[in-house]
Amino acid sequence: MYRTIAMKRILMPSVKTKITKRALIVSEAAKLFKEKGFGGASMRDLAEKVGMEAASIYHHIRSKEELLEEICFGLAKTYETQLSEIEQQKIGYPEKIEALIAFHVQLIIEDVNAVSVLNNDWKYLSSEKMIDFKTMRKDYEKRFAALISKGIEAGVFKNVNVSIALFTILSSLRWVELWYKPTRGVTKEDLAKNISAILMNGVKA
Amino acid sequence: MYRTIAMKRILMPSVKTKITKRALIVSEAAKLFKEKGFGGASMRDLAEKVGMEAASIYHHIRSKEELLEEICFGLAKTYETQLSEIEQQKIGYPEKIEALIAFHVQLIIEDVNAVSVLNNDWKYLSSEKMIDFKTMRKDYEKRFAALISKGIEAGVFKNVNVSIALFTILSSLRWVELWYKPTRGVTKEDLAKNISAILMNGVKA
DNA sequence: AAAACTAACTAACGTTTGTTAGTTTTATAA
DNA sequence: TTATAAAACTAACAAACGTTAGTTAGTTTT
Numbered sequence: 001m002y003r004t005i006a007m008k009r010i011l012m013p014s015v016k017t018k019i020t021k022r023a024l025i026v027s028e029a030a031k032l033f034k035e036k037g038f039g040g041a042s043m044r045d046l047a048e049k050v051g052m053e054a055a056s057i058y059h060h061i062r063s064k065e066e067l068l069e070e071i072c073f074g075l076a077k078t079y080e081t082q083l084s085e086i087e088q089q090k091i092g093y094p095e096k097i098e099a100l101i102a103f104h105v106q107l108i109i110e111d112v113n114a115v116s117v118l119n120n121d122w123k124y125l126s127s128e129k130m131i132d133f134k135t136m137r138k139d140y141e142k143r144f145a146a147l148i149s150k151g152i153e154a155g156v157f158k159n160v161n162v163s164i165a166l167f168t169i170l171s172s173l174r175w176v177e178l179w180y181k182p183t184r185g186v187t188k189e190d191l192a193k194n195i196s197a198i199l200m201n202g203v204k205a
Numbered sequence: 206m207y208r209t210i211a212m213k214r215i216l217m218p219s220v221k222t223k224i225t226k227r228a229l230i231v232s233e234a235a236k237l238f239k240e241k242g243f244g245g246a247s248m249r250d251l252a253e254k255v256g257m258e259a260a261s262i263y264h265h266i267r268s269k270e271e272l273l274e275e276i277c278f279g280l281a282k283t284y285e286t287q288l289s290e291i292e293q294q295k296i297g298y299p300e301k302i303e304a305l306i307a308f309h310v311q312l313i314i315e316d317v318n319a320v321s322v323l324n325n326d327w328k329y330l331s332s333e334k335m336i337d338f339k340t341m342r343k344d345y346e347k348r349f350a351a352l353i354s355k356g357i358e359a360g361v362f363k364n365v366n367v368s369i370a371l372f373t374i375l376s377s378l379r380w381v382e383l384w385y386k387p388t389r390g391v392t393k394e395d396l397a398k399n400i401s402a403i404l405m406n407g408v409k410a
Numbered sequence: 411a412a413a414a415c416t417a418a419c420t421a422a423c424g425t426t427t428g429t430t431a432g433t434t435t436t437a438t439a440a
Numbered sequence: 441t442t443a444t445a446a447a448a449c450t451a452a453c454a455a456a457c458g459t460t461a462g463t464t465a466g467t468t469t470t
Binding site for chain 2: 037039040094097120123124148151155156157158160161163164165167168170171172173174175176179184186191194195197198199200201202203204205
Binding site: 055 | 419
């Protein structure tokens, strides 16, 4: 007991350093993958960004693909967690959709690199991991769609085609990633509000 | 004079063959780029698809990038032409937007490979060509935005944020490419109509 | 003080990449 | 049938790729 704690205290610094370095590598990898795509980003590029040789990176990670997996599945987990929470909240369906829209926008602004990788580079996952990824995504979409369906049944949404509505909403959100620049002078709250307004009420006068 | 015509007639068949083969290469390249991305698709992959050796492809094209350019700029031209026509039509602004939506949907269904390459692989263009591409795209977006702005001024659209409305519409359309499958049992007309309905009137009851 | 561990390095591996050069086959015209 | 041009081939290139091996210096544990 006593010994365990003591060991932890002593080991802390080196362990902490390792974790930090690894996190730096993952973070820079996300930035690089976003810029050049998974295939276009080389380990030597990445090495330069983190200030070491390409081979040295393998002291911290197992493979290039492990980086991709960590980015994709880490973020997927975040999406799932937040969806679960919103599902449980006792608010109306329009408010649930609006909350999801706000969450998506916030996530993009907070971690645009990871979101970009999740959106664009998941197809470079190994076929095993890709199956897992697609399963998670399909699950997410189904639960999102269910919120729309229930809203229609409850009479708070028009009788739209659920699939098309779902993909219209998700698509609109996906591309905040490409479009958003802090310099544009739009806060994330404004952005979420405007997107919600268009999707909820349309553009027609 | 006489000689020129004679030569043309004689050369025709072989020229035609060349054009056809080249078109096949470009078409298969689009399919391959969509599947694996520009970086992930090798010339040897492409060669196999068109039934020849990789080196032989260079009898028909100058470089791999030339394929990318042909796909991107060819389609960009199509978009521009159609936008020009719709701009000139004497219909209301909502109808113009709806016409553009229908056009985007149709183009995706007709030539999903090229649209996918245009959407995802333009960033692998050489920096020179990329500038041209971005200029064309910006021009397209500006003219699309102008239709929304004028609609607002005319009082047929709500006073929405034009940029956000524009990117919401374009985003929704971009992802038809990823989503649409003929097997889903939705005609392109239905699809365009449903998307238009949501963007024009929203989902809220 | 010895042993073990950490984190970096250099060098090199075997592949794959886009592309070029030179040669052979195929198709067409005279 | 023969000359010619087109379209394919084989072989090879240099560069870049992800990754492994072996080593070194510095730190921590025994």
